[in-house]
Amino acid sequence: MSAPPPSEMAEGAPARPASLSDLYWSLSWLALQGFGGVLAVVQRELVEKKRWLTQEEFIEDWAVAQILPGPNVVNLSLMIGGRHFGWRGALVALAGILSIPTLIVLLLAVAFAGVADEPAARGALRGLAAVATGLIAATGLKLLPALRMNAMGRGACLLLGVLTFGAIALLRLPLIVVLFGLGLPACAWAWYRLGRP
Amino acid sequence: MNLVMTPADWMALLGHFLSLSLLAVGGAIALAPDMHRYLVDERQWLTDPEFASSIALAQAAPGPNVLFIALLGWNVGLNTGGYGAALLGMLLAMTGVLVPSATLTYAASRWAHRNRTRRSVRAFKLAMAPIVVALLLATAWLLSAGMLGRPRAWLSWSVTLLCMLIVWRTRIHLLWLLGAGALLGALGWI
Numbered sequence: 105m106s107a108p109p110p111s112e113m114a115e116g117a118p119a120r121p122a123s124l125s126d127l128y129w130s131l132s133w134l135a136l137q138g139f140g141g142v143l144a145v146v147q148r149e150l151v152e153k154k155r156w157l158t159q160e161e162f163i164e165d166w167a168v169a170q171i172l173p174g175p176n177v178v179n180l181s182l183m184i185g186g187r188h189f190g191w192r193g194a195l196v197a198l199a200g201i202l203s204i205p206t207l208i209v210l211l212l213a214v215a216f217a218g219v220a221d222e223p224a225a226r227g228a229l230r231g232l233a234a235v236a237t238g239l240i241a242a243t244g245l246k247l248l249p250a251l252r253m254n255a256m257g258r259g260a261c262l263l264l265g266v267l268t269f270g271a272i273a274l275l276r277l278p279l280i281v282v283l284f285g286l287g288l289p290a291c292a293w294a295w296y297r298l299g300r301p
Numbered sequence: 302m303n304l305v306m307t308p309a310d311w312m313a314l315l316g317h318f319l320s321l322s323l324l325a326v327g328g329a330i331a332l333a334p335d336m337h338r339y340l341v342d343e344r345q346w347l348t349d350p351e352f353a354s355s356i357a358l359a360q361a362a363p364g365p366n367v368l369f370i371a372l373l374g375w376n377v378g379l380n381t382g383g384y385g386a387a388l389l390g391m392l393l394a395m396t397g398v399l400v401p402s403a404t405l406t407y408a409a410s411r412w413a414h415r416n417r418t419r420r421s422v423r424a425f426k427l428a429m430a431p432i433v434v435a436l437l438l439a440t441a442w443l444l445s446a447g448m449l450g451r452p453r454a455w456l457s458w459s460v461t462l463l464c465m466l467i468v469w470r471t472r473i474h475l476l477w478l479l480g481a482g483a484l485l486g487a488l489g490w491i
Contacts, residue, residue: 135363135364135365136363136364137363165410168409168410168413168417169406169410170328170433172326172402172405172406172409172410172413173322173323173324173325173326173401173402173405173406174322174325174329174399174402174403174405174406175325175328175329175365175366175367175399175402176328177365178365178367178399178402178403179402179403179406179410182403182406182407182410183406183407183410186407186410186411187411191407194403194407198399198403201364201365202364202365202367202368202395204364205362205363205364205365205368206364206368206371206391206395208362208363208364209358209359209362209364209368209371209372210371210372210375210391212358212361212362213358213372213375213376214384216354216358217379223489224487224488224489225487226486227486227487227488227489227490227491228483228484228486228487229354229357229358229483229486230451230457230486230491231460231481231482231483231484231485231486231487231491232354232357232358232360232361232479232482232483232486233353233354233356233357233444233448233457234448234457234458234460234461234464234482234486234491235360235460235461235464235478235479235481235482235483236356236357236360236361236444236479236482237441237444237445237448237461237464238441238460238461238462238463238464238465238467238468238478239360239464239465239468239475239478240330240437240440240441240444241437241438241441241461241465242464242465242466242467242468242469243437243468244434244435244436244437244438244441245438245465245469246468246469247430247433247434247437248434250430250434251430251431251434254427254430254431255427256427256428256431260431261430261431262431264428264431264432264435265431265432265434265435265438266435267435268431268432268435268436268439269435269438269439269442272334272435272436272439272440272443273334273438273439273442273443273446276334276338276443278335278338279321279324279331279332279334279335279436280320280321280324280335282432283324283326283432286432287428287429287432290428290429290431290432291424291425291428293428294423294424294425294427294428295420295421295424297427298420298423298424298427299420
């Protein structure tokens with residue numbers, strides 16, 4: 105595997121990472137700003153500041169990064185690194201987005217373990233957990249409007265959502281059963297709907 | 302917790318995370334319910350509070366949310382011994398969850414980029430959208446259910462609900478909310 109020819113690189117983007125180390129440090133810096141929600145930071149850094157992607161390219165890449173399995177921001181970094189520097193770029197991008205944040209989160213975990221028996225520390229983490237749960241729920245709610253334009257139709261989206269929620273949250277079925285059991289019929293339905301005039 | 306992990310157990314951990322990697326559609330957090338089922342309910346390698354605090358710490362720290370998986374592996378290792386085992390657990394968990402998806406992403410992203418108008422690509426996108434949204438809500442539900450049995454669980458739930466509404470409706474920086482939650486907890490109010 106080698107870097108793609110220039111014609112396949114980011115089409116209209118005015119800039120690109122200057123080097124592998126530029127790629128590494130840019131992504132590290134981006135990751136260090138991303139508390140909780142990374143999407144806004146990615147857009148601000150890579151589109152508005154670095155100009156490695158145009159707005160349109162960003163939306164497309166983000167969609168692909170979301171569809172593919174794996175952490176979204178990790179996927180997006182891989183795609184950008186791969187586009188400019190081939191597989192070496194993909195690896196450097198992976199290291200950039202993960203290495204320093206991993207170090208920080210481990211230091212936090214170790215620091216926390218030292219005081220884990222203190223009531224205040226346990227309480228702080230309880231509070232953090234309650235907030236973090238709210239953040240996850242809010243992310244789900246924020247994505248709901250995107251379903252309005254879904255070509256499968258609102259009824260089908262609602263049914264799929266309710267069935268997925270029930271299977272995971274109430275019946276506690278394994279994810280793989282749910283993804284295949286509901287995902288395959290959903291794909292077939294979406295395929296059928298897209299074929300209609 | 303004192304835990305004994307055989308090499309076969311470590312391989313099972315790696316194997317389970319490898320098998321989950323390609324199912325992480327919509328981000329690593331979508332894997333949280335299944336990891337909870339496996340690590341806490343089935344294997345009992347982690348306790349409920351350890352699982353919840355791994356997610357909370359990863360959310361509180363900067364960086365991709367996938368780092369909660371590094372902490373899950375770290376904590377499993379820590380339950381069996383020292384920092385060496387914790388590092389091993391972290392490496393196995395992250396390797397397992399990232400290698401298959403990263404390989405697929407590298408190969409598929411350029412194909413998908415070239416074929417983004419194809420009916421099959423669009424159908425997959427459309428079909429996955431409601432499932433991804435429901436998975437996020439189900440994750441929040443399961444995490445809330447983990448608060449059950451705590452003293453004053455209703456206060457934790459109120460904080461969760463309030464944060465959900467604030468984040469949903471405003472653009473406030475998440476750090477303020479996380480800081481406020483930590484403070485409320487440290488003061489013993491929740």
